[in-house]
Amino acid sequence: KAGVTQTPRYLIKTRGQQVTLSCSPISGHRSVSWYQQTPGQGLQFLFEYFSETQRNKGNFPGRFSGRQFSNSRSEMNVSTLELGDSALYLCASSLPGPIIGYTFGSGTRLTVV
Amino acid sequence: AQTVTQSQPEMSVQEAETVTLSCTYDTSESDYYLFWYKQPPSRQMILVIRQEAYKQQNATENRFSVNFQKAAKSFSLKISDSQLGDAAMYFCAYRSLNNAGNMLTFGGGTRLMVKP
Numbered sequence: 001k002a003g004v005t006q007t008p009r010y011l012i013k014t015r016g017q018q019v020t021l022s023c024s025p026i027s028g029h030r031s032v033s034w035y036q037q038t039p040g041q042g043l044q045f046l047f048e049y050f051s052e053t054q055r056n057k058g059n060f061p062g063r064f065s066g067r068q069f070s071n072s073r074s075e076m077n078v079s080t081l082e083l084g085d086s087a088l089y090l091c092a093s094s095l096p097g098p099i100i101g102y103t104f105g106s107g108t109r110l111t112v113v
Numbered sequence: 114a115q116t117v118t119q120s121q122p123e124m125s126v127q128e129a130e131t132v133t134l135s136c137t138y139d140t141s142e143s144d145y146y147l148f149w150y151k152q153p154p155s156r157q158m159i160l161v162i163r164q165e166a167y168k169q170q171n172a173t174e175n176r177f178s179v180n181f182q183k184a185a186k187s188f189s190l191k192i193s194d195s196q197l198g199d200a201a202m203y204f205c206a207y208r209s210l211n212n213a214g215n216m217l218t219f220g221g222g223t224r225l226m227v228k229p
Contacts, residue, residue: 031215043204043219056214088156094215102215104150104158 002026004093004105012111018079021108025072025093029103031055032074034066037088037107046089049074078110086112115140115207119220126195127228133180134190134223136205144210147181148217149190152202161203164188166210192225200227 005024013019025032033056034046045058049068066076072093078085088109092102116139126132138147149161164172164181171179176193192199205220 033215033217035217035219042221043217045216045218048214048216050214056216058216090156090158092158092215092217101160101163102158102217103160106155106157109156 004091004103006089006091006105006108008108009106010109010111012113013081015081015083015112017081018077019081019110020075020077021089021110023074023076023091023093023105025074025091026103029093029095030072031094032068032072033092033094033102034074034076035090035092036060037090038086043090046076081112083112086110115142115145115209115218117205117207117218117220119203119205119223121223122221123224123226125226125228126192126199128195128197130195131191131193132195132225134192134203134205134225136188136190136220138186138188138205138207138220140186140207140209142209142211146208146210147179147188148206148208149177149179149188150204150206150219151199152204152222153200158204162190195227197227197229200225 007022031050033048048056052068063079068074088107090107092104094102145166147164150158162174180189202222206217
């Protein structure tokens with residue numbers, strides 16, 4: 001069965017631009033979470049979507065936003081990019097219900113120049 | 114808020130030997146899950162092992178086992194018979210059960226090197 005697919009794998013953007021990253025979860029997984037990974041701050045939770053609704057949000061500025069579609073695919077958007085937004089962005093999908101388990105994608109490496 | 118601490122930025126082990134990675138966490142909750150994830154150069158986070166806090170028995174998955182000390186808030190990972198493919202970043206993570214959502218709190222990671 002297909003894993004979690006994140007596109008694109010790599011992205012280079014200029015400061016001030018905006019960017020949209022995509023995450024397609026495993027079939028049947030309705031929860032999608034996003035994480036930012038940087039050498040300085042480590043792995044930080046951005047937000048989680050479940051059934052097209054944002055269920056949790058981390059401590060990030062409003063420039064970071066996301067959405068989820070009816071097929072559970074999710075996108076995250078970062079507006080007015082800053083150099084500090086350069087990071088690996090990982091998404092994870094999981095099943096609903098009491099079984100706790102996450103499957104991660106391979107991430108999108110965003111470089112802001 | 115919960116915090117997760119991995120005090121060993123780097124560890125090294127000889128192939129076929131055993132290594133233990135440390136993790137401590139801070140929480141006031143009684144129900145939670147703990148995880149160890151492996152991140153190889155391919156960047157994908159791979160679940161190594163999971164522990165439910167209500168279970169006293171330590172989780173085991175083949176060569177990987179944990180030492181879960183709930184009172185001490187400690188969750189170490191033991192890798193037996195280390196293999197070259199075990200070389201990666203290892204992250205300890207916490208997931209509260211008091212929240213309906215899915216949110217993992219990660220430690221800073223430990224880079225494991227395996228010497229042939």
